[in-house]
Amino acid sequence: MITRENQQVEVTPRRRFAAVLAFVTTVVSLGIGPASWAEPDVATDASIDAAAPQVAISTTPDPMDEARAEIVALSPLDVHPRTALGIVDQLRHNHFLKKPLDDQLSSEIFEKYLSLLDGAKVYFTEADVQALEKYRYLLDDALVRGNLEPAFEIFNLYQIRLNERLAYLIGELEGSLDGLDFEEDEEIEIDRENANWPSDKSELDAIWHKRLKAAALGMKLNGKDIEEIQELLTKRYTNRLKQSRQTKSEDAFQLYVNAFASTYDPHTQYFSPRTSQNFNINMSLSLEGIGAVLRNEDEYT
Secondary structure, three states, rough: OEEEEEEEOOOOOHHHHHHHHHHHHHOOOOOOOHHHHHHOOOOOOHHHHHHHOOOOOOOOOOOOOOHHHHOOOOOOHHHHHHHHHHHHHHHHHOOOOOOOOOOOOOOOOHHHHHHHOOOOOOOOOOOHHHHHHOOOOOOOHHOOOOOHHHHHHHHHHHHHHHHHHHHHHHHHOOOOOOOOOOOOOOOOOOOOOOOOOOOHHHHHHHHHHHHHHHHHHHHOOOOOOHHHHHHHHHHHHHHHHHOOOOOOHHHHHHHHHHHOOOOOOOOOOOOOHHHHHHHHHHHHHHOOOOOOOOOOOEEOO
């Protein structure tokens, strides 16, 4: 790991290649790489711009409106295109698997990225995925240009859908849970990896209603009453909503780059500076500090 001015970039050191990738990624992120990397061509391909999915958001008042209004769209940081170009160069030329960055690999990246975002298929609808399909064979062209706009378009749509689902749960909990019928014969699909994408919002609501009911039933079986269950679940989903709004551009970039790297092998990973620091702490089993730990409780730190 190389550190300069609090910038850390690290890749899991399981192979000599991984170490080389970590070095080049750090050099590029600090802006001291070859001149060819200094000013990447980040011009957006016209076909990529034309493929941007148009997301229609309903203006009908419902519990999701406030959640949507508070979502801040993320965009790449200035350092991300240079970092991405360095990682692409290393994987294409130095990885032991000589895989061309073509449409086939672009499709693999697309599938892996969706899986990392929504592997359980409980956020995106079928219409969302159909709109995003326009990116399936464009990610390779975008990567070689250092263009990360497609990745952030997909991630921002995921953020919208995540916030909508959490807002739906909170809205359901605003009423009484006394109407939940635990005697009804129902099934819930836990592993949805091979399931179809939900056809529309109504199907998503049905899936999440069952999830809410299952969570309430679990607490009820542990001896909690309905009022306590309602309070605990409201606090749980409210905290998750707040955490989702703390997502940063570096988090989206890390997820996308790892979707790309995992198409070569499962052991090559990109670490953001924050993730790298936590990794080093866990590996060294040491932490320098004053002995105080900050944590979130409700809306307070």
